[in-house]
Amino acid sequence: xxxxxxxxxxxxxxxxxxxxxxxxxxxxxxxxxxxxxxxxxxxxxxxxxxxxxxxxxxxxxxxxxxxxxxxxxxxxxxxxxxxxxxxxxx
Amino acid sequence: xxxxxxxxxxxxxxxxxxxxxxxxxxxxxxxxxxxxxxxxxxxxxxxxxxxxxxxxxxxxxxxxxxxxxxxxxxxxxxxxxxxxxxxxxxxxxxxxxxxxxxxxxxxxxxxxxxxxxxxxxxxxxxxxxxxxxxxxxxxxxxxxxxxxxxxxxxxxxxxxxxxxxxxxxxxxxxxxxxxxxxxxxxxxxxxxxxxxxxxxxxxxxxxxxxxxxxxxxxxxxxxxxxxxxxxxxxxxxxxxxxxxxxxxxxxxxxxxxxxxxxxxxxxxxxxxxxxxxxxxxxxxxxxxxxxxxxxxxxxxxxxxxxxxxxxxxxxxxxxxxxxxxxxxxxxxxxxxxxxxxxxxxxxxxxxxxxxxxxxxxxxxxxxxxxxxxxxxxxxxxxxxxxxxxxxxxxxxxxxxxxxxxxxxxxxxxxxxxxxxxxxxxxxxxxxxxxxxxxxxxxxxxxxxxxxxxxxxxxxxxxxxxxxxxxxxxxxxxxxxxxxxxxxxxxxxxxxxxxxxxxxxxxxxxxxxx
Numbered sequence: 001x002x003x004x005x006x007x008x009x010x011x012x013x014x015x016x017x018x019x020x021x022x023x024x025x026x027x028x029x030x031x032x033x034x035x036x037x038x039x040x041x042x043x044x045x046x047x048x049x050x051x052x053x054x055x056x057x058x059x060x061x062x063x064x065x066x067x068x069x070x071x072x073x074x075x076x077x078x079x080x081x082x083x084x085x086x087x088x089x090x
Numbered sequence: 091x092x093x094x095x096x097x098x099x100x101x102x103x104x105x106x107x108x109x110x111x112x113x114x115x116x117x118x119x120x121x122x123x124x125x126x127x128x129x130x131x132x133x134x135x136x137x138x139x140x141x142x143x144x145x146x147x148x149x150x151x152x153x154x155x156x157x158x159x160x161x162x163x164x165x166x167x168x169x170x171x172x173x174x175x176x177x178x179x180x181x182x183x184x185x186x187x188x189x190x191x192x193x194x195x196x197x198x199x200x201x202x203x204x205x206x207x208x209x210x211x212x213x214x215x216x217x218x219x220x221x222x223x224x225x226x227x228x229x230x231x232x233x234x235x236x237x238x239x240x241x242x243x244x245x246x247x248x249x250x251x252x253x254x255x256x257x258x259x260x261x262x263x264x265x266x267x268x269x270x271x272x273x274x275x276x277x278x279x280x281x282x283x284x285x286x287x288x289x290x291x292x293x294x295x296x297x298x299x300x301x302x303x304x305x306x307x308x309x310x311x312x313x314x315x316x317x318x319x320x321x322x323x324x325x326x327x328x329x330x331x332x333x334x335x336x337x338x339x340x341x342x343x344x345x346x347x348x349x350x351x352x353x354x355x356x357x358x359x360x361x362x363x364x365x366x367x368x369x370x371x372x373x374x375x376x377x378x379x380x381x382x383x384x385x386x387x388x389x390x391x392x393x394x395x396x397x398x399x400x401x402x403x404x405x406x407x408x409x410x411x412x413x414x415x416x417x418x419x420x421x422x423x424x425x426x427x428x429x430x431x432x433x434x435x436x437x438x439x440x441x442x443x444x445x446x447x448x449x450x451x452x453x454x455x456x457x458x459x460x461x462x463x464x465x466x467x468x469x470x471x472x473x474x475x476x477x478x479x480x481x482x483x484x485x486x487x488x489x490x491x492x493x494x495x496x497x498x499x500x501x502x503x504x505x506x507x508x509x510x511x512x513x514x515x516x517x518x519x520x521x522x523x524x525x526x527x528x529x530x531x532x533x534x535x536x537x538x539x540x541x542x543x544x545x546x547x548x549x550x551x552x553x554x555x556x557x558x559x560x561x562x563x564x565x566x567x568x569x570x571x572x573x574x575x576x577x578x579x580x581x582x583x584x585x586x587x588x589x590x591x592x593x594x595x596x597x598x599x600x601x602x603x
Binding site: 052059 | 144147148151152154155158159162163165166169170172173174199202203204207248249250251252434437438441470558559562563564568571572575579583586590594
């Protein structure tokens with residue numbers, strides 16, 4: 001009986017979600033049709049994606065580690081390090 | 091390490107600033123164009139809006155994430171600095187990310203995808219909200235930058251070695267931040283206007299899209315003129331803030347070595363390259379043309395006011411006004427260095443006392459630190475001449491910015507008149523000048539940033555932290571490598587953007603969609 005209620009509820013929720021006037025579906029359709037209809041936009045998105053890949057996957061990971069986060073685990077260790085750095089540079 | 095880190099940040103910041111002002115300025119112009127379409131229902135305005143919106147989109151797409159790499163550098167090249175200011179910078183940058191980016195990214199989708207899908211009113215609102223979102227982004231970044239120029243609303247915690255925000259509102263409404271925000275945004279309108287006018291002029295030269303070009307110029311000249319007037323007004327406000335809070339920057343902007351009362355403002359001039367130091371005998375200028383009394387008046391609203399030069403600031407001893415508006419006899423840089431070293435030594439002694447669980451000694455040293463904290467950064471200075479920024483770069487950049495600013499004032503008025511009389515097409519020289527005005531507007535804007543950021547050197551936080559204390563303790567090789575990687579990446583992206591932009595302009599406006 002519980003399984004039947006579960007299946008029925010799932011069916012009703014799914015039917016609701018794919019209804020034509022559902023706002024969530026409308027938004028998804030809006031973006032889908034928007035992206036599909038792009039001409040120049042496709043070129044720009046390609047440039048954006050390549051750029052983001054280079055920045056976040058290549059540059060950030062291999063060349064721009066957060067020095068304090070990568071070397072130290074706690075805030076206390078970081079503040080100790082920076083404090084010593086400043087004192088040693090005077 | 092310091093120089094390469096500074097060079098990398100300068101490269102990435104200048105690059106980022108190629109895209110932001112056009113987003114703000116062109117965004118405003120096309121929002122107005124769409125408003126006209128909304129009110130009149132005339133499809134020519136819709137076609138115009140869609141054309142400029144395409145160019146807006148190209149600029150926006152190429153500009154995406156150019157700001158993020160500045161933040162990458164905070165964590166890698168400037169780790170001491172990012173820790174030191176984390177509490178102050180964290181809030182503005184977080185608000186920027188949550189509020190402004192979400193606003194921009196949500197409504198920009200409606201702006202591009204929503205034609206004929208949403209109501210005219212909703213689409214218009216989305217266009218405006220995209221531009222407003224971009225402008226709100228600018229507030230928070232500029233608040234952070236203003237704090238670097240005039241640190242306020244914080245207390246230094248020697249336990250965490252961080253500046254902790256004690257007054258959010260004094261950070262947000264700092265007079266430096268307010269002037270900086272309005273000056274930056276209104277100067278962006280100049281770039282947007284120059285861009286629209288330049289491209290429209292090109293169309294007129296090619297005898298194409300004449301009606302669209304004239305109507306575009308009609309809107310752009312008004313925004314450009316308003317932007318210029320407001321930029322001049324807020325620039326004056328910014329200079330007054332600089333006079334009080336960053337007098338060394340003002341002295342560098344003017345090439346002023348020996349201050350005096352009733353000081354004149356240098357209109358144009360050539361610095362003497364033989365002058366290598368503030369205390370050598372060489373004359374500062376080969377020639378200069380001054381506006382009498384103007385510097386005193388613009389700086390302090392008093393024609394007879396004393397404006398200190400570099401020598402006065404180095405030696406102290408004159409009656410001046412502190413950054414917080416207090417009148418007192420100024421101290422020399424030597425004395426500031428003594429107090430700065432006291433502050434740094436007190437920090438070291440405080441930490442030692444804390445480790446030894448000696449609370450009374452820790453308290454004594456904390457008080458010494460607090461008393462001398464205003465000069466903390468001077469404790470790192472080895473040679474007092476380090477506190478003098480690059481005078482030539484600051485001086486010439488300031489002149490370029492101001493002279494181009496006044497050029498644009500006359501330019502927009504002239505364009506308005508010629509366009510109004512429909513005589514532009516008879517003056518090819520003016521049309522070509524309008525095309526040239528596009529890079530001139532960028533040069534004007536970038537020069538302004540050079541004044542602001544080179545003029546504050548060596549400070550990354552005015553008087554509190556110099557650049558050489560702020561940089562990370564890492565190998566310079568990695569900074570050099572990423573510098574050239576950025577240079578190559580940016581060059582490729584810029585070529586891509588300009589190519590796509592030129593191709594789209596040459597193609598011209600499409601039919602209404």
